[in-house]
Amino acid sequence: MDNNININDSLEALVNNERRRSSSFNQEDKMNPNTEPVEFEKNFYTPIHTLSAKEADSLRESAQIKLTGKDIPLPIVDFFNINFPEKILRHFERKGYTKPTAFQAQVWPIVFSGRDMVGIASTGSGKTISYVLPALTHAKAQQPLRKDDGPIVLIIAPSRELVSQIDQVVQEYCSIYDLRSCAVYGGASIVTQMKALKRGVEILVATPGRLTDLHEEGFCLLKRVTFLVIDEADRLLDMGFEPQLKMIIQKTHSERQSLILSSNCPREIKTLANNYMKEYIQVAIGNEYSICNIKISQKVEVMDCQDKKNRLLFLLQDKKSDRVIIFCNMKRTCDTIENFLGENGFHAASIHGDKTQAARDAAIHNFKTCTKFILIATDVASRGLDVENVKLVINYDFPKAIEDYVYRIGRTTRGKVDERHTFTMFTKDDIRNGRDLIQLLKESNQDVPQALENLVKSSCGSFSEN
Template sequence: MRGSYGDRDRGRDRGPRFGSSSRRSPPPPKFGNPGERLRKKKWNLDELPKFEKNFYNENQEIQRMTQYDLEEFRRKKEITVRGSGCPKPVTHFHQAQFPQYVMDVLLHQNFKEPTPIQAQGFPLALSGRDMVGIAQTGSGKTLAYLLPAIVHINHQPYLERGDGPICLVLAPTRELAQQVQQVAYEYGKSSRIKSTCVYGGAPKGPQIRDLERGTEICIATPGRLIDFLEVGKTNLRRCTYLVLDEADRMLDMGFEPQIRKIVDQIRPDRQTLMWSATWPKEVRQLAEDFLKEYVQINVGALELSANHNILQIVDVCMETEKDNKLMQLMEEIMAEKENKTIIFVETKKRCDELTRRMRRDGLFRTSPKRQAEQPGTILGAKTAPPLCNATTA
């Protein structure tokens, strides 16, 4: 085993290898329904190797917290808890009793105290419980599941040749997956935990090599991970810590069939953590299907609402007024040197029209070569490329 809470002694016994059965030859290439060659596994819990997932010991400071203090803290932080057996929140990082190598990175990042979702999420995730975390984007959800994941990994047997990841994080987009992988690298490198990012739109070779060399944390988009599972480039026999990040967005993007096929490849006694910004019925159904006796943490309101930290101005006008109002607005925006702008339009034709007018009016200057390569894209020092096929305001 990996040893004590913060100790990774390489001299210790590696422990049993999970899923030591030989791998079948990869199936031939396929087209059509992603994951159609994957079959739902029939798990026998009596035959599966046992693993640890409860590593939480309540700090003495937290033990002295009264029921009044607990309710007052949750009220101030807008934390709502649903479910039984939820541990008390921590008010400082040291109360979560993370190993020293994790605390060193937190101190280096100059973090003062946990965010609300972290305060309640840390003890819950460390205790090995399934959980749902509902909080707006930018609330610190990534650390809320990655730091407990590092502790979880350090208590499992070391990876052996042919083993897949211990922690799997499913994310809806390449950008989010890369952000999570960067955080996983920063906090995992002190204990030599390897992480990799698997997503579409990039060469498969380097991603396959990372998986074949062995990686404890895999952050993946569902489509690319399905591809690798089908051809036998990785497996989820060792996965005991599953994270569904931005679950509502993955469902909006139509990933539910792929998610279900991936989860079918993971042992049912795993620890599962689902994170979402909203709580629609589709996400609730996913939680009921994948999680067992879970606790739900909600920070703020459950209803979808605008981010009050962003100034939003709505100008209702006639169709014939749009162009002039846009040009006037762009002139105001361009008065500030560092401003960047994204303009959403309904069609590519409309995008081309705006591009030509802005160039004609001298708002943007583009080289003839670049203009020929990208006729429908406005490029300038003060703008970002506008996007087509979006709904106009």
């Protein structure tokens, strides 16, 4: 009991002290007397030995590296091509790292050069170290933190688990660079996090929710942030953190270096990059849309519109205890399918723009708690939907853009479900997306139905035209 009182007293004292210094989230200058901007460096790359243009093309082709942007540096050969401290190289040797991953080989020259970057890669590509080491190099080279300065490096991630994983990597290398780091996320003592931030940290790893709370209380200024990383950006957007991300980005230094990491590249990530990054380079391992979808079984069936309802019932007949999401393009279709399934003994709920927020929240809650196993949604209403262990996604209507198809089938990638399946109903009205769908299926090592090939050929003359 006494411990709880002490913790609460400490928290109240800390918060009240900061509130006396700042009465508003938007009055950041008043929170920190050190309002003079700090000059900083971004380019720390001096090529020692890079691949030739021919060798670079060969590496990129073999690793399926796709690049977009101007003046892209050539990839490196080994760890000695980056001017790492000797202690880092010895640490690599102890860890058994013999050479950079393909992603690191291309990304390090870009990031160490101070360029903004969007990196599209899956787990196992070495992406965390690909930004952590440049971040620490960047932070070490800047002027020391002044009293009440916030962090120099800010890494944002969607979950407590991922923040903890990233922080472990940061901590592993921080002692070599003589830097301080801190991880902040919900579910842990905010008092401990506040005290760490008051002492000063060069590196901060945070979930957007807890970071916003701390900033509003005056404990985490962001003006000194000159190296920003948004990791698993696709999931952050899925979880509805776009408003917080925009607010956080706008509070950082306007000339910062920015990195966005994601497992795929939906339209919202491109918009975020275009709005807040400067002449960025995009590095993708594999296809930017299909990179995370190779492990998803994608079945596409060409059919007439009038056959959709019966096909839907057939698909659901053995799925009464599995989470299923059905995507429709129109609100009235969602309602129609919800009623139709109810009449046939299935417990389903729908979400779309005409539903009240309370009704949408209730539908999602029932779906998450398995009170209802089927959720019917439009693309817009499903943004921010982060539900684990969805076994089947059904595209009752094919979306208007191929990016939305990728977003939809990606709903099966959350959680630990072994089998991830999608089923897409494709009609002649969807033919404008036929070529893109065939290409995506092939790049994801999925079967392309002959009926789809025939439909595209009959519409376009041949699949290879244009």
